[in-house]
Amino acid sequence: MKFTRRSAITVVVLIVASYLFYYFFMRKGITYSWHWYDVPKYLFYYGKRFSDDPAPAWHMGALMMGLVLTLKISVVSIIFAIIIGLVVGIARLSDEPITKYLSSCYVELIRGTPLLVQIYIIYFFIGTMLRLSAFAAGAAALSIFEGAYVGEIVRAGIQSIHKGQMEAARSLGMSYSQAMRHIILPQAMKRIIPPLAGQFISLIKDSSLVSVIALADLTFRAQQAVAQSLNAFEIYFTAAGLYLVMTFTLSMVTQYIERRMAVSD
C-alpha cells in the first residue's frame, strides 16, 4: 500500500500538534514530570503473569489486551452491522408497507437515542433476560446501533443506482433478488464504501462506550492503568494513539479498495 499524500499530511499535523502541546505546557509553566518510561509495560512486558508461572516470558500488557478486545468487538459488530444494514436498507425500499414501516421505525428509534443508553438497556434488561455475557451485550448494542446507520447508507447507495439498471435486469428475466445481488448491490457498493468506512471508524471509537459495562476494552484498560500508575497523560495519549492506528489503518484499507474498484469507470 502506498503512503499517500493525505496520510503524510496527517503525520505532519500530528507532529506539529504534539510539539505545540509541549510548548504550551512549558510556557504556562505547568509542571508535569513525564513518565513515558512507565508506558511500555502496559503494551508488552517480560516477566511472570502470575507468581506461579514456571518461567518469565513476553506477555501483552493491559493496554494491548484492551486493544485486542476493542478489535474483537469492533470486527464482530462491523460484520453484524453490515448484515443488519443490508437487510434494513433493502427493507426500507420494499414495496411491502409493513416491512417498510418496521424498518424505518427501527432506524428512527436507534438514531434518536444515545448509544450509551442503548448499551445500558441491552446489557441490564435484555442481557439479563437472555443471560448474555457483557461481550455479547456490548457487541449486540454496537451492531444494532451502527446497523441503523449502515442501513441508511445502504438505502442511499441503492437509490443512487439508476432505475434503468433494475429494469434492464428484470427485463432479462432476473428476479428482484437476483437483480439486487448481481446488478444493484455491486454497483451500490462502490458508492457505499466511502461513507461505510466513515461509519466503521465511528464504530471503533463508539466501542469505547462499552467500557461502562465493565468490558475490558482499550478505554477500560486505560482507565485502570491510570488509576494504578497515576500517569494519566501518558496512558491516555497512548490509548488515543492506539485508536488512531486502528482507524487510520481502516481508512488506508478503504482507500485501497476504492482504487481497486475504480477499474470499470
Added chain:
Amino acid sequence: MIDAQNVYKTFITPDKRKVEALVDFTLHIDRGEVVVIIGPSGSGKSTFLRCINRLEEIDEGKITVEGQDLHAPKADINKIREEIGMVFQHFNLFPHKTVMENVTLAQEVVRKRSKKEATEIAEALLKKVGILDKKDVYPSQLSGGQQQRVAIARALAMQPKVMLFDEATSALDPEMIGEVLDVMKTLAREGMTMVVVTHEMGFAREVADRVIFMDAGRIVETGTPEHFFTSPENERTKLFLSQIL
C-alpha cells in the same frame, strides 16, 4: 403472439394529477410481425411496451404473450420475461460488467447455462452485432452505438420470442444510428417478432409490416408503411408526420 385487450393505464403524478397513458388500448401482434409504433411525446408508446413485459402494471384489461396472461396474479413473470427481450433508449448496460459479462450474466443466472455455453452464444451474438473485438472492455469505453449493439446482443442471448425496442436510436449521435438500425433490420428479416417505438420512418418503410400511430393513449391510425407515407387519413397523423418527415 401478443394480445392486448382493452388495456387502461393511468399514472398518478407526484403532484397528484392523473395521466391517462393508455386508454382502452387493443392491439394484436402476430408471430414474426414487425410493428412500428409512432406518436408524439407522451402518447403512451413507452408505457405500452413496458406493459408488455410488466415493467408497468396495468389498471384494467388483459395482455397475453403466447397465450400467457401477463398480469394474472399467479403469472410467473420472470419466466415470461425470459421470452421478451427489451432494448432501452439509454442502453442500460451493466457498467460494472464487461461487454462479455453483460451478455452472459442473465444466460447463466436465469437460463442456467454453463459459462462455456453462455460464452459461445455471446460470442456468436457479439459477432453478429459486429462488436466481438470489444468483448473484454467495460461499457463506459464504448460509443453509444456500440453500447446499444451490445444491449441488443444481451437481449438476444436469452433467445426471446419477441423483441421490444423503445426509441433505441434516439439517444445516439446521428452517425451511429445507422449501425444500430442495420442490426435491427437484420433481425426483422430473420423473422423476429418486433415491436419498435421509433421516429425513424426509413426503418418503418423498409421492414415494418404495420405502423401504428398513437396519440393520448389511443391508437389513432394503423396501416402499412405505404399507407402512412402516401395517404394518412387522420388529421393528427398528418400533422405528426409532417413534423418528423
